[in-house]
């Protein structure tokens with residue numbers, strides 16, 4: 496249980512709030528680069544700030560104030576040029592550093608036009624593995640961490656976004672919550688398919704460990720032992736707002752205090768025999784969360800998670816909860832946030848930030864499934880593994896995979912649709 500004041504501290508993300516300032520110290524995934532292929536401008540709301548993301552005609556990315564520095568028109572209705580984005584109201588041109596390059600009327604009529612003081616807010620953007628990451632903190636920006644899976648080759652990658660109607664922190668608490676797999680995914684999943692009993696192997700033992708880039712949780716369930724990789728390796732609650740499960744990442748990116756952009760990145764190595772495989776473009780799609788009656792879709796794994804997150808309310812009231820031993824990881828995570836917030840208030844840099852380019856270029860994380868992704872498998876071996884076999888059959892993580900993404904996947908894997 497937390498006091499209301501401590502709960503506020505964890506959940507408020509606007510500019511100037513302690514948590515907002517902490518999260519701004521880390522690169523945040525905000526979009527898929529392929530989203531800008533059909534329209535090079537996308538509106539983005541991030542930690543309470545309204546922005547536009549764009550790719551100019553030279554291929555540079557920009558993330559700037561949604562409102563024009565002239566008289567605040569909506570830059571989302573502008574257009575991109577070789578050196579930046581132009582407002583459609585009076586034609587001011589702004590670049591990715593926020594500099595105003597042109598003010599057409601002044602440039603035409605004034606003998607010495609000056610743009611001093613007309614800069615707009617701008618944040619750096621970097622592309623990696625098909626994702627676009629933004630940095631909203633004080634400069635100089637730290638290095639963008641290139642997690643090892645971003646360097647894997649011969650794989651089919653896809654990015655799935657979802658607009659989750661609740662605060663980011665309850666989503667992130669789910670990254671360190673092993674017992675929910677047994678109930679939310681296994682038992683509830685079985686109930687929805689008509690089962691009349693709880694069929695899932697019970698959790699018998701949990702362990703949580705902290706490291707630089709987050710926490711690892713380990714577990715033993717019925718039918719498993721401490722020899723199992725679920726115990727010897729575990730899974731990663733990625734600091735500060737991610738989750739890493741071996742072949743995919745999920746981030747919970749705050750839109751504002753009451754909304755979160757779920758950004759998930761998936762990798763499936765193509766079977767041996769399909770290599771070398773080079774994916775030209777990483778597809779990005781948005782998973783719908785509700786059916787036509789307004790009820791949450793519950794058929795897919797992350798959709799089920801979202802039922803839990805949103806069900807806790809727009810901002811979960813942690814003054815009313817009852818934490819037990821299954822929640823030790825949650826307490827550890829909150830504890831680290833409070834400690835980091837205190838350190839930041841004392842002028843220190845929070846943990847897990849990388850300043851060395853060398854270190855940032857390939858960061859390994861604990862991974863139960865590394866060889867699957869680095870060494871590969873034959874199609875026959877895929878077929879022997881129940882999870883991989885399922886993975887080839889259909890995309891189970893998010894509802895609504897578009898037919899063309901499925902087609903690209905099938906083609907990459909060399910299987911029939």
Ligand code: FES
Nearest residue numbers: 563565566582585
């Ligand atoms: S408001 Fe954008 S150019 Fe005038």
Ligand SMILES: [Fe+2]
Nearest residue numbers: 675680796800
């Ligand atoms: Fe889950």
